[in-house]
Amino acid sequence: MLRKQKLVVIGNGMAGARLVEDILARGGADKFDVVMFGDEPYGNYNRILLSGVLSGTHDPQDIFINSLPWYEENNIKLHAGIRVSSIDRAGKTVYGSNGVSESYDKLVIATGSSPFVPPMDGLKNGDSLKDGVFVFRTLDDCDAITKYAEGGKRAAVIGGGLLGLEAARGLLNLGAEVHVVHLMGNLMDVQLDAQAGASLRRSMEAMGVSVHLNKATTGILGDDCVTGLQFKDGSTLDCDMVVISAGIRPNVQLAKDAGLTVERGIVVNDHLVSVDDADIFSVGECTQHNGMVYGLVAPLWEQTAVLADRLTGRKAAAAYKGSKISTKLKVMGLELAVMGAKEARDENDEVVVYAEPSRGIYKKLVVRNGQLAGAILLGDAATAPLLLQSFDRGTELPENRAEMLFSLSRTDDPMTFAYVPDTAQICNCNGVSKAQILSAVQAGHRSLKAVCDATRAGTGCGSCKSQVQGILELACEGQVETDPATHYYVPGVPLSKPELIAAIKEYQLKSVSAVFAVLAAGKEDPASKVGLASLLKTIWHEEYEDERDARFINDRVHANIQNDRTFSVVPRIYGGVTSSSELRRIADAADKYQARMIKITGGQRIDLLGIKKEDLPGIWRDLDMPSGHAYAKSFRTCKTCVGTEFCRYGVGDSTGLGIKIEKRFQGIESPHKMKLATTGCPRNCAEATIKDIGAVAIEGGRWEIYVGGAAGAHVRKADLLVTVDTHDEVLLYTGRFMQYYRENAKYLERTWSLVERISIEKLRRILVDDSEGICARLDQDIQAAVDAYRDPWQEAIEPVHPAQFVNTLGAVTLTQIQGLQPSYGD
């Protein structure tokens, strides 16, 4: 084994400690001995929650991320309370203020930043700040402010930025009379436009905070302790204490002294390595990348993840490309989310504004080329998760911008969950309450997957996952971890769907076991098998090497398992149109195999329930009808109405079309089931607009094709993809959309989710206008899938294994054996 390298991290704050966590999570303990320096005498804590400590909503103990024993448990040597005084790059050693030295192979500088204290008269008594003057950065600052504020003081906060307003809220809760003094004409001028700033000011004043704008503080009055502030315009303000919160400055002196290039921050490239020294890295607020220094937590986490990927070799080519700045928080209890640009750049930008001054609500979107360039949500941030997602991914906004401004009937934003009682059942499949989810979060589960695994919430039908995520976000105060596995196609192979498809093709992997062998270091994961089998069939068609153990039981025996281990048998009835002879065969088979129930299904077919596994081949033979695939993740059925054949309102032949669709697409595997419908007029008796794909006949002999409808665990009206003239065109677009869904959806993602994720506008461009030039290939690939179709019920004649339909292979009677009389049989 290689000698371990020594990694020294200067800084034990949000960036330094997070980096070490990220490195450990990537198995970095095998590669590095880790040494950390932190100039506070504690483990590391969540600085974002300091305002909560100040306002009394959080106990200081609650904001610790890692306490001192954590370092010991993870074999990390922490020099707590020791500031690093110098770096000897030639000797690859750092020196601490107490004389301690540590050599390093790799060095990470994560020194963060310090409060900026603008020059003013009367600031100090000797070397220290005058009695009653505070900055607001550390737990100790918090403690000192709290103690001093006791007994109801008159407090001034210098700085009307984010942190200043947080300090103001804290002071207000401590019973102080609070004044916010701001240099600019607008509160939070970095993030907010003038209107939002004004709205925020009104809301703050309503809470009892006095706001003084356009005030440059030139001096602090008082001999021994603070008695007031002196402003440049000659006016003064009486106060007993001052909290200075006028911004931060990166801590870069150490790096500067070591001869590293420093501008506003320590200059690094996309690898987060110093431009001067290949063994020195920097992350967090002291870091300057591509001209930017970030003061928010999200960019810092993106940096630590990239650096951990590189240092551990997990993703040696990982690169940091800068961060999109967004933040979502509560200012003085007011919801606020801001991202990107706060003003239009030029007249081409579209600005959408909604203001409701009486309730302190202000919302603004800056739209550029159909995408979100920036947004401000103040007073009601219900749609913030939606906007943040759109902003991060650069997705197209819906034409109706209001959808992005108002939560309408959405139930999945975190703010709604604050008001849900703890006893409320969130997961209706497994009976998991909000309280159980909260306690899982408190127990340290901070990703959606971890919470779901711990509580089983979301592991049934999955429709509550967005609510679980919402509660998670609420409980974590934005400290949600993204499990990298959420981007994997299946949990057991660490690749996204496009990466996985590329690797499968590159290495010509045609079976599930081959995928595990090559792409998962030989480690089989049973929870990943079914998804991989579906994908491999989609990629290789007839060349796919089918391994039956990779299938769910339903797909091993082509029937749906029931709660008593019998199966349901649903023969295909094309378009729901049957005949008397077919019905007779079904009736005879039901009698012969003692079906316990004969039921008309929602998809216009007949379900024979209570059939024994052993009897499946027999009943299929007797039925002499193909499988209806009522058990598979595949195209299921096409519901129809009688259309022009009988209906006096019919304007299109919907039964004929439905039969053609079923004959063409029967058995096509897909990430989740696909339920279709065709209907002969806009009265829509076949409910085509809540199907994965639906065709609606309209006057003039035309067909509207809808996609992405749902009426199960989730309900959604489908979007119109295109209107066409003929049955053949309906079949063409149906196949094209199916193939796009097969290639682009995550496993178990229904079409409605894909349509919302990609947007119908983009889908129209891709599938109708052929904007990506892939239509011909999609058409060709769905044809190959159609050609590869075999009716699985033909396995009645030729089972793949003698035990395919067998539950019990033998019985043994021990008493006989114990008398040495073996009893053994099939």
Add this chain to the structure above:
Amino acid sequence: MDIALQQSAPTLIPKVFVNLGSIERIPLGEGREFLVDDEEVVVFRTREEKVYALQAKCPHRSGPLADGLIGGGKVICPFHAYKFELSSGNPIGHDCAALKTYNVQISEHGDILLYC
């Protein structure tokens, strides 16, 4: 079919290795049930040709584990996706009782020998 039968060390109720027949009777990577007196036992044959024998029904809602997916030393119940460790029968990520496990091995002739 060749039926090997070995008497164990003498105890009051003698335990024996019962030959359940060729391992080939179980499809690779799947499980099948056997009835031992009144007890239902599932025998799994992994892709690495390892063999495990456990209580056949999931304690949650009696799901037939023989119809479950296996791999990586785990079995997933087909009914509600509860997971168990094949070697110990221990539940994974839920608080069902552990599954009863049985000593089982494959003979040199490729037969399943269940100790019970």
